[in-house]
Amino acid sequence: MEKRAIKKSSLSISENGIEEKKSTRRLEVLKTYKIYIGGQFPRTESGRYYVAKNADGKQLANVCLSSRKDFRDAVVAARGAFGGWSGRAAFNRGQILYRMAEMLEGRKAQFIEELTQQDSTKGKAEKEVNLAIDRLIYYAGWCDKFQQVFSAVNPVATSHFNFSVPEPTGVVSIIAPQNDSLLGLVSVIAPVIAGGNTCVLLASESKPLCAVTFAEVINSSDMPGGVVNILTGKVSELAPWFVDHMDVNATIYCENDSSVQKMMQEKSALNVKRIIFYNSVKWDTEKGQSPYFIMDTQEIKTTWHPIENIAGSGAGY
Amino acid sequence: MAVTKKKSVKKNNTIKLKFDTSWLYAPAPESKSAATIKPQYDLFINGEWQKPSGGKYFDTINPANEEKLSEVADANEADVNKAVTAARNAYEKVWKKMPAKERAKYIFRIARMVQERARELAIIESLDGGKPIRESRDFDVPTAANHFFYYAGWADKLEYAFPNRTAASVGVAGQIIPWNFPLLMAAWKIAPALATGNTVVLKPAETTPLTALKLAEIIQESGLPEGVVNIVTGAGATGAAIVNHPDINKIAFTGSTEVGKIIQRSIAGTNKKVTLELGGKAANIIFEDAPLDQAVEGVINGIYFNQGHVCCAGSRLYVQESVSKQVIRKLKDRIESLIVGDPLDKNTDIGAINSKQQLETIRKYVKIGKEEGAEMYESSCSLPGRGFWCRPTLFTNVAQSARIAQEEIFGPVLAILTFRTDDEVIEKANNSPYGLSAGVWTDKGSKIFNMTKRMRAGVIWANTFNKFDPTSPFGGYKESGFGREGGLHGLLPYVKLIN
Structure with missing residues (x-):
């Protein structure tokens, strides 16, 4: 019953502007699409907006046109959350990612609705939401396993115990895929946070609705504020700041624009940022998920400690 | 209490060892005669020694007495281009196609020959770079040999290194190394590159080129197919020619953060893979x-x-x-x-x-x-x-x-x-x-x-410091660079992962 009710009401949102004719009973409450910084939903500090439209030019929502200052605030939030998130038990991170999948499953109808508003067909939208849920489950499972696959105990020739483990790079800025507005978003966020990083993400510019609604999913999944921060706005305006910032450790870019790629590589030298391009990844296939995506934002730490020489001290086995 | 008071002297937990007078060590110099340094070195390109096209040479001196040890060729852009062409040919025609286990045997052979000539290499390392013979003899040279030995064994086992992926070679690697561990850094760069099926153009630092050139002699002697490893000497301009060469697929650099950043900017807009091993303040x-x-x-x-x-x-x-x-x-x-x-x-x-x-x-x-x-x-x-x-x-x-x-x-x-x-x-x-x-x-x-x-x-x-081993990955966080050298993790920078 409840689901049906949601569906019904959301359907009338999709016909925004003609509610009067249809609903004489009550006025539809429209959602304000805001950004997500440090676990809160502020509007952009700039007070600016842009109108998200579908392919037919129909207005979908007034969306925050985030500024450089919003991005800086988000980086502060992400840096503040990094110690706690990376220090959490990997098992616990897995639980939270799993919780995100649960929340997404529960709000499936809303996402299908938003995707269809943004020019997807119903069948495609449903498939995309299902894949996004499954992708979260996939990475939830990796949270406490990829370390085992990519670690090593190194047989050094001296009398030392030596091991290498992956650790998160730090704060990652992400320009989300422009087309798969939900699946792409989930596919780039999940491996980054599964590995213990925190991130600031710029949503698809033309299809921002799902990103904001996904922030609500994150916000109700016991995810600490600041681990994921989501902005909406223009790639052309914000991309340089995403890669300029001295407290960002890595930047992910998912489009094939070679001039943006070159700009990013040049600016990355400012603080030896790690630059990761996902320009030919098909997110709706099996190739869109892998523990190697997690490893893209990991560092390898090697630790040494001396071993008392057992043979030398005369003890036998 | 009275008793202890009587006996008390000024408390000092450190017993000072006095080395200044009768405890002086007698000199124990290593003999230079065990090493041969030619008066002049050319560029090692395509398996042979080639004159620099600009005809220029620069001196390399012994920093302990400022005496000239030798003069080495100054490679210009044309020379670097020749070296890259040789490396490309060797990659496409020979090295890429060679069965991995055969590749491995060449690298093993180089490891053995470094061991055989260890004393000579250690002496030259100390002469050219100023480091104590004890360090070059006991650390630099043996670790360099071990590095070749370690990575040689990986060549035919790469399918075990990357679960669910196939590792393919990248192509021609341009490698630029510093003056603090000249031979060891050459080994750190060349060994994993060859094991993963790449060919190499390497530039040693301008103040310490001699052991890399000695390594070129070893490589020549080992019968490694011509062009697989090319060694070009020169200063910053030679390095820039390598970094900017369009036919290089991978840049590996060890040096200052300042130069690392210049390299990162220079390769922007290209598809070059890069690893940077930069500065630190531990x-x-x-x-x-x-x-x-x-x-x-x-x-x-x-x-x-x-x-x-x-x-x-x-x-x-x-x-x-x-x-x-x-x-x-x-x-x-x-x-x-x-x-x-x-x-x-x-x-x-x-x-x-x-x-x-x-x-x-x-x-x-x-x-x-x-x-x-x-x-x-x-x-x-x-x-x-x-x-x-x-x-x-x-x-x-x-x-x-x-x-x-x-x-x-x-x-x-x-x-x-x-x-x-x-x-x-x-x-x-x-x-x-x-x-x-x-x-x-x-x-x-x-x-x-x-x-x-x-x-x-x-x-x-x-509870230890400055320990290194070929099996142990080395590399930085933040502005100390990215990518790892050594160990299993040191393979990744030299491969493309395909399905």
Whole structure:
């Protein structure tokens, strides 16, 4: 019953502007699409907006046109959350990612609705939401396993115990895929946070609705504020700041624009940022998920400690 | 109480060893006759020695006496182009197609030949770079040989290294290495590149080209197919020609963060893969419960190993306040007993500074340290009249914000700071744009793991320092670069993962 009710009401949102004719009973409450910084939903500090439209030019929502200052605030939030998130038990991170999948499953109808508003067909939208849920489950499972696959105990020739483990790079800025507005978003966020990083993400510019609604999913999944921060706005305006910032450790870019790629590589030298391009990844296939995506934002730490020489001290086995 | 009072003398926990008079070591110089250095070296391109097309040569000198050792070719863009073409041909026609187990055998052979000529290589390394023969003999050369040996074995086992992926070679690798561990860095670069099926154009540093050229002789002798490894000598312009060459697929650089950033900018807009092994300012942390004498030895090794010309040198010492006086006194006593002098003498602890330019950099920082208000202490040892020398030096009362605590000096200069709590020292240690290495000294296991986990650096030494092994990955966090060298993780920078 409840689901049906949601569906019904959301359907009338999709016909925004003609509610009067249809609903004489009550006025539809429209959602304000805001950004997500440090676990809160502020509007952009700039007070600016842009109108998200579908392919037919129909207005979908007034969306925050985030500024450089919003991005800086988000980086502060992400840096503040990094110690706690990376220090959490990997098992616990897995639980939270799993919780995100649960929340997404529960709000499936809303996402299908938003995707269809943004020019997807119903069948495609449903498939995309299902894949996004499954992708979260996939990475939830990796949270406490990829370390085992990519670690090593190194047989050094001296009398030392030596091991290498992956650790998160730090704060990652992400320009989300422009087309798969939900699946792409989930596919780039999940491996980054599964590995213990925190991130600031710029949503698809033309299809921002799902990103904001996904922030609500994150916000109700016991995810600490600041681990994921989501902005909406223009790639052309914000991309340089995403890669300029001295407290960002890595930047992910998912489009094939070679001039943006070159700009990013040049600016990355400012603080030896790690630059990761996902320009030919098909997110709706099996190739869109892998523990190697997690490893893209990991560092390898090697630790040494001396071993008392057992043979030398005369003890036998 | 009265009895003890009667007997009491001024308490001093450190027993000073007096080396100044009758305890002087007799000189034990290694003989130069075991090494052959030609008066002139050309470029090693396509398996043969080729004259530089510009006809120019530059001198390489012994920094311990400023005497010329040899002159080496200065490669220009045309020479680099020749080397890249040779490497490309070798890659497409020979190396890429060769069965991996055959590739492995060539690399094993090079490892063996480095071992065979170890003594000669060690002597030349010390002559050309100024490092003590004890270090080049016992560390640089054997570790270089072991590195070839280790990666040789990986060549036909790559399918086990990357689960669920196939590792394909990248193509031609351009490699630029520094002057602090000339042969070892060449091995670190060449061995994994060859094992993964790539071919190489390598440029040694302009002040220390000789062991790389000796390695070229070994490579020639080993019968490695021509063009698989090319070695071109020159300065920054030669390096830039490599970095900017359009037919190079991969750049591997070890050197300063400054140059690393230039390289990162230069390759923007290309598809070149890159690994950067850059500077560092390692925090070495002593807790009050540490075995202090061992810790002091570790700190000495951490900063004065190889004259402090080590990117992972423990150049920032954090001592817990309760033991700081004791540790500083022990350090001062210990640097007094370090033997500074002839790199070829087997007793020498600290050799010559690699170049005049580097000596000036170190002096500049010593001056800055004094001006910033820190207290300087240096060994009272005498220095040879000719050559480039620097006494082992330490600064106390250093502020966290001081330039000598923030910037890489790359010399035998230690900055000492103090702390009270774990959280405080973590905050201070991580307060650096660098993140290459770190050290911690304590007797408590749980504290070790707390510290090693929270320090943001690629290599952490607990109750030891400056240890290296071919099986052990090495590389930085943050502005100390990215990519790993050594171990299983050192393969990744030289492969493309395909399905």
